[in-house]
Amino acid sequence: MTTRLFGEPVLRVEDVKLVTGRGHYLDDLGHDALAAAFVRSPHAHARVLDIDVTGALDVDGLVAIYTYEDLVASGGAVADRLPLLIPHPALHAPRTGYPLARDEVNHVGEPVVMVVARDRYVAEDAAERIMVTYDFLPPVVGVAAARAADRCVHEDVPDNVAAHLKQEVGDVDAAMAAAPHTLELDLSIERSASMPMEGKGVLARWDAAEGSMRVYSSTQTSTSVRAAVAARLGLPLSKVHCIAPMVGGGFGVKIMHPWPEEVLVPWAARELDREVKWVEDRREHFVSSAHERGQLQTVQVGFDDEGRLLALDVRFWHDNGAYTPYGIIVPIITSTQLLGPYKPGAYRVEFWSLYTNTVIVTPYRGAGRPQACFAMERTMDAIAESLGIDRAEVRARNFITPAEMPYDHQLTFQDGRPLIYDSGDFPASLDKLKKLVGWEQTLAEVEAARAEGRRIGVGLACYVEGTGVGPYEGAHVVVESSGKVKVATGLTTQGQGHFTVFAQIAADELGVPLADVEVVTGDTRRFGYAVGTFASRAAVMSGNAVALASRKVRAKALRIAGDALEADPGDLEIVDGVVRVKGSPAASIPLATVAVLSNPLRYAFDEASKAATQFAVGDTSGPPVREDDEPGLEGTDYYSPVGATFANGMHAVVVETDPETAEIKVLRYCVVHDCGPLINPMIVEGQVHGGVAQGVGGALYERMEYDENGQLLNASFMDFLMPYASEIPHIEIDHLETRSPLNPLGIKGAGEAGVIPSAAVFASAIEDAEGFVITAMPISPSELFELRRRHVAGDIPSLRRAGSQRAGPDEVVAQDVVEAQTNQEKPT
Amino acid sequence: MKPSPFAYTAPSSLDEALAVLAEVGDDAKVLAGGQSLLPILSMRLAAPAHLVDINRISELAYVRVEDGGVRVGALARHVDVERSTEAHTVLPLLRQALQLVAHPVIRNRGTTVGSLAHADPSGEMTAVLALTGGSVEVVSSTGTRTVPAAEFFLGPLESAVAGGELAVSAHFPSFPERTGTAFVEVARRHGDYAMCGVAAAVTLDADGAVVSARAGYISVGPTPVLLDLTAAVSGASVTAADWAAAGELAQSQTEPEADIHATADYRRHLVGVLTARALAEAAGRAA
Amino acid sequence: MSTEARSTPGTADSDARHDVQLTVNGVPRGACVPARRLLSDFLRHDLRLTGTHVGCEHGVCGACTVLLDGAPVRSCLLLAVTVSGHEVTTVEGLGGPDDMHPVQQAFQECHGLQCGFCTPGFLTTAAAYLEENPDPTEDEAREAISGNLCRCTGYQNIVASVLRAAAITRDRQATFGHDTPGVSRPKVAGRPDEGGTTAGAGAGA
Ligand SMILES: Cc1cc2nc3c(=O)[nH]c(=O)nc-3n(C[C@H](O)[C@H](O)[C@H](O)COP(=O)(O)OP(=O)(O)OC[C@H]3O[C@@H](n4cnc5c(N)ncnc54)[C@H](O)[C@@H]3O)c2cc1C
Ligand code: FES
Numbered sequence A: 001m002t003t004r005l006f007g008e009p010v011l012r013v014e015d016v017k018l019v020t021g022r023g024h025y026l027d028d029l030g031h032d033a034l035a036a037a038f039v040r041s042p043h044a045h046a047r048v049l050d051i052d053v054t055g056a057l058d059v060d061g062l063v064a065i066y067t068y069e070d071l072v073a074s075g076g077a078v079a080d081r082l083p084l085l086i087p088h089p090a091l092h093a094p095r096t097g098y099p100l101a102r103d104e105v106n107h108v109g110e111p112v113v114m115v116v117a118r119d120r121y122v123a124e125d126a127a128e129r130i131m132v133t134y135d136f137l138p139p140v141v142g143v144a145a146a147r148a149a150d151r152c153v154h155e156d157v158p159d160n161v162a163a164h165l166k167q168e169v170g171d172v173d174a175a176m177a178a179a180p181h182t183l184e185l186d187l188s189i190e191r192s193a194s195m196p197m198e199g200k201g202v203l204a205r206w207d208a209a210e211g212s213m214r215v216y217s218s219t220q221t222s223t224s225v226r227a228a229v230a231a232r233l234g235l236p237l238s239k240v241h242c243i244a245p246m247v248g249g250g251f252g253v254k255i256m257h258p259w260p261e262e263v264l265v266p267w268a269a270r271e272l273d274r275e276v277k278w279v280e281d282r283r284e285h286f287v288s289s290a291h292e293r294g295q296l297q298t299v300q301v302g303f304d305d306e307g308r309l310l311a312l313d314v315r316f317w318h319d320n321g322a323y324t325p326y327g328i329i330v331p332i333i334t335s336t337q338l339l340g341p342y343k344p345g346a347y348r349v350e351f352w353s354l355y356t357n358t359v360i361v362t363p364y365r366g367a368g369r370p371q372a373c374f375a376m377e378r379t380m381d382a383i384a385e386s387l388g389i390d391r392a393e394v395r396a397r398n399f400i401t402p403a404e405m406p407y408d409h410q411l412t413f414q415d416g417r418p419l420i421y422d423s424g425d426f427p428a429s430l431d432k433l434k435k436l437v438g439w440e441q442t443l444a445e446v447e448a449a450r451a452e453g454r455r456i457g458v459g460l461a462c463y464v465e466g467t468g469v470g471p472y473e474g475a476h477v478v479v480e481s482s483g484k485v486k487v488a489t490g491l492t493t494q495g496q497g498h499f500t501v502f503a504q505i506a507a508d509e510l511g512v513p514l515a516d517v518e519v520v521t522g523d524t525r526r527f528g529y530a531v532g533t534f535a536s537r538a539a540v541m542s543g544n545a546v547a548l549a550s551r552k553v554r555a556k557a558l559r560i561a562g563d564a565l566e567a568d569p570g571d572l573e574i575v576d577g578v579v580r581v582k583g584s585p586a587a588s589i590p591l592a593t594v595a596v597l598s599n600p601l602r603y604a605f606d607e608a609s610k611a612a613t614q615f616a617v618g619d620t621s622g623p624p625v626r627e628d629d630e631p632g633l634e635g636t637d638y639y640s641p642v643g644a645t646f647a648n649g650m651h652a653v654v655v656e657t658d659p660e661t662a663e664i665k666v667l668r669y670c671v672v673h674d675c676g677p678l679i680n681p682m683i684v685e686g687q688v689h690g691g692v693a694q695g696v697g698g699a700l701y702e703r704m705e706y707d708e709n710g711q712l713l714n715a716s717f718m719d720f721l722m723p724y725a726s727e728i729p730h731i732e733i734d735h736l737e738t739r740s741p742l743n744p745l746g747i748k749g750a751g752e753a754g755v756i757p758s759a760a761v762f763a764s765a766i767e768d769a770e771g772f773v774i775t776a777m778p779i780s781p782s783e784l785f786e787l788r789r790r791h792v793a794g795d796i797p798s799l800r801r802a803g804s805q806r807a808g809p810d811e812v813v814a815q816d817v818v819e820a821q822t823n824q825e826k827p828t
Numbered sequence B: 001m002k003p004s005p006f007a008y009t010a011p012s013s014l015d016e017a018l019a020v021l022a023e024v025g026d027d028a029k030v031l032a033g034g035q036s037l038l039p040i041l042s043m044r045l046a047a048p049a050h051l052v053d054i055n056r057i058s059e060l061a062y063v064r065v066e067d068g069g070v071r072v073g074a075l076a077r078h079v080d081v082e083r084s085t086e087a088h089t090v091l092p093l094l095r096q097a098l099q100l101v102a103h104p105v106i107r108n109r110g111t112t113v114g115s116l117a118h119a120d121p122s123g124e125m126t127a128v129l130a131l132t133g134g135s136v137e138v139v140s141s142t143g144t145r146t147v148p149a150a151e152f153f154l155g156p157l158e159s160a161v162a163g164g165e166l167a168v169s170a171h172f173p174s175f176p177e178r179t180g181t182a183f184v185e186v187a188r189r190h191g192d193y194a195m196c197g198v199a200a201a202v203t204l205d206a207d208g209a210v211v212s213a214r215a216g217y218i219s220v221g222p223t224p225v226l227l228d229l230t231a232a233v234s235g236a237s238v239t240a241a242d243w244a245a246a247g248e249l250a251q252s253q254t255e256p257e258a259d260i261h262a263t264a265d266y267r268r269h270l271v272g273v274l275t276a277r278a279l280a281e282a283a284g285r286a287a
Numbered sequence C: 001m002s003t004e005a006r007s008t009p010g011t012a013d014s015d016a017r018h019d020v021q022l023t024v025n026g027v028p029r030g031a032c033v034p035a036r037r038l039l040s041d042f043l044r045h046d047l048r049l050t051g052t053h054v055g056c057e058h059g060v061c062g063a064c065t066v067l068l069d070g071a072p073v074r075s076c077l078l079l080a081v082t083v084s085g086h087e088v089t090t091v092e093g094l095g096g097p098d099d100m101h102p103v104q105q106a107f108q109e110c111h112g113l114q115c116g117f118c119t120p121g122f123l124t125t126a127a128a129y130l131e132e133n134p135d136p137t138e139d140e141a142r143e144a145i146s147g148n149l150c151r152c153t154g155y156q157n158i159v160a161s162v163l164r165a166a167a168i169t170r171d172r173q174a175t176f177g178h179d180t181p182g183v184s185r186p187k188v189a190g191r192p193d194e195g196g197t198t199a200g201a202g203a204g205a
């Protein structure tokens, strides 16, 4: 038997190309293309009064300058507002921008003028000489200012509220009133961003003779960019193709589309009948791509003497930036995924999505879940603290048990479908984590270290992640007459190893060697129907689609081989690319030959194809292609789930803070992860490592530092502090593999997992080390220093467990606590 | 993010360079390692009309032990200074500081004299020059002047090198006998510019008592700050000295400002903590 | 690239073109470019060696790291004209699919890359580092690559890759009794007389 590849740490097939410098990313294409650059707004909020391009006109190498007026003049939809991608009834005041500013700019970085020139150097020379006159408007920066609504972003949205959504399950007010204990928390979390190492980029080739457009974009969704370009340029879909070449990371920012440049670059290519390319530079990426995370939250929780949740009442204010092209997916996810592995009792969640004069907010890996996990896990720690119960124990008491699966939260999830957990064994996951960490022992060690004057703390956080959301993905699988298998799926790849993972699946299903399978993703010429790569959905959606399409091909191969071998297809197997009769392997036919036979021919073009020509094929009783059949050994199939499948994980971290400098050092980082059966454990662990690293960045280093004028003060890698290897700990991982009942492979998504609990787990650990409550993340040494001072001054109360004892369950002194932990609200 | 156009000259001798600089003067920028200048050009924060590239002037690529210290030529890369055994022998502080300058790959190209001329008050070598009481030799077609550290740094990113001039070398005098040195800093990430950094030198007498304790600071003012803290620890032995008191003394004499990475108070706090740590470490090496 | 003259008043001589001649991956290569052309752009667009990537253009990410006379440097912080006459080794010059450098092989074996965008910078940095320190500890390996940013991997497998590369180098030396392709001596990857058949020149074709 061929060894099964599913579950094996197969080395990635794409790597040889990538490590030898032969991968082609966007800017590696189109060397002769004209280059685009943009004049972007230097102001957060202003009216555009005048654009004077005369200074730029004599720049040698300049090809064209375009403003909004030119878009209008060219006619058609290109001058329209960019689309609202995901409408929602609660999004009552959606606003999107124009590809080039019409009369108003709403964040620093918004494109105002497009310049096309011989190369990027010259394009920047020209852009620099274009004078735009602005009339300043007062900017709204930060959630607090948006809430206060003394000023507004959009004149016709005076309260800055783009959306307001409330969901309630059970009677929260009654349950809260009846709860023996209640607590309130005020929390805040700041903006970060996906920040892939490769920025965005678009290359467009217009073929005037054919009237067709080929667009290359560094995108997470080529099918949808294609559709958007066709619509905006008034082209038939069949005349537009979009290809995502190798993409240097996405993490969410490239699922947003069409970016202004994705419309403008193809448009300019057609206007000029020249190839045009735009490659985003890092500064542009900071001020004109998307950010995420910023929220203010309040939590009120009611619980019993055991720490069991009775009522949970959450309100939060979400910063959606200047526009809402991606709808309100992020806050919806926060509001639903907040519940994690717990039964909340009665639950009410209400959010306001607010406009600010800052870069738009669209999903960044985790997509609202890190904020959700932060709210829930801070609450769990607060309950544990107030009752003096072990933090792991409080969580365990609130878990949904395996017997309760599938568990219906009676809420509506981000895909518009009911929030029903399909699988997971949370108690088992926690046990694994406690074992991995050595929970009791670590707590004891921390205690001992503390006695020596060191500040060490342990943190813990759990999450559940809805992955693999619909609507669907598909795959096309064909066995060529060479015996090679070509797989195409429409979603895109940004480093997740799809070329390998999908090949593993196809190879297993078809019984061919991995080396014979080649996978193509994100190329609409090869597969036109797809949604995109986001929400940890690729493996689940396309993985299952590849399996289903392969199964179709296999069935057909067995049928044709059965005819040729005069055997019952049920008695056949495919091993190493050869179809053979089980038990008598001598009776066999290579899959390559089956492929030849599947396509009846009139003309032979090589030795192999002779076998399928009209005088070679024996059976003349029926038509060469049967009525219910098609030529070719190929199949297409789709996977469309009834709902998301829910992965989960639990993280623990041990940190040490410097008593003097307030530097925060990570001593250990442990992960238990359940994404169902692992297709390729090496790749899954890589995804977890990467997520954790982004999480460490988000918790301890990264934030978007806007000043009150809406200027982003740290728009460079010098000051936006993504961690280097020196900042990332060694990560210890263990897996639990509970199958999803929802899909044929039983798998769940893994892409976002690592990043979700970071803010929560670090807050938990730093709080433990410091002995006072942490309510705002991220946290820097400077901020920790300021918190310490306020703690010493009595502005921030000590944890009860601080000092000598960490109360075990026996020492519980249950007490009614209504603590308003409002003391650390941060200016936003 | 591409530089504006500029005229470019790459002289191969010092004389040639001075002639070009005399001609293009104020509109010109000197290009040394480019590790600070290129980002500035690419972000178009500066657009000099002329760039005078000194990378071909091999006569300036040296690290020498001379005049009771180390003389570093304008084309000596940070890595050359860091790895020079002779320099390390007479002045260990150079290597102690350079290992905190950026990352090795930046040090392969960036020059030590360039980082002085750049006069970034967060640059480690500015404090080293200040603490050693060093000087920079600045030449132009009309002559040579030796500018002492105290007069070299005029403000953030502003040194005493004027248009038409070239800083050809820096001299870092070594310390008296029984002096130990240390460089201690706190940066957000490994290799980043520090939020506060302290270069310290402690000199003991033959009996092991402190006779001098001085420190140079980065990132706490518009230029590197040099403080004599001997008063707080004078006469004490290495183990008995109250380094924290020296830290407090330093705090009382610095006025750091806030930026996005650190509040002013946190910086001042670091001045105290790092002063004590750096002096203690330096004293340990002096003993 | 053509060498057309510039005519814009005021920028005519300031954007004059300079003849830049380099030895890239052992092969003499040249082009006539304005002085402001960054080495990264020169390699990628003038010579069409796109293996070197650009992630920030201000010296922080390290994706653009190449070897200049054997030592790793940021190609986005160098003008092409400054290094005319020198030797440059890019990722293409470390080794090709059939003669991978130990670091290239190790990155594949240890899953040291995901999107692969940062990878060329890590490979060149690690290759040069291992020449100096062929047997690093885990901490040293981590330190060695700590001036390069990767947004995908969390670095753990990159650290493992550096250690693995050291082991592969030792194995190859034990097996073949000689050195593996040396990065400061990029002769294996591309001798001038091998012309267009070498990895470096081939990828530019
Ligand atoms: C990512 C990164 C991190 C860094 N981190 C640090 C750090 O932590 N600490 C630190 O100290 N530095 C750091 N640096 C800067 C680095 O040390 C620079 O190399 C150094 O500051 C400037 O040296 P250079 O030779 O590259 O000068 P250049 O960049 O060539 O020049 C800098 C300035 O000095 C002028 N100049 C240079 N040489 C002369 C001369 N001989 N005569 C007259 N004028 C001259 C130039 O005209 C220019 O204005 C970092 C750089 C980068 C890219
Ligand atoms: S592109 Fe050169 S260091 Fe980032």
Ligand code: FES
Pocket (backbone or CB within 6 Å): A197, A248, A249, A495, C112, C113, C114, C115, C116, C117, C118, C119, C149, C150, C151, C152, C153
């Ligand atoms: S592998 Fe994607 S940035 Fe490193």
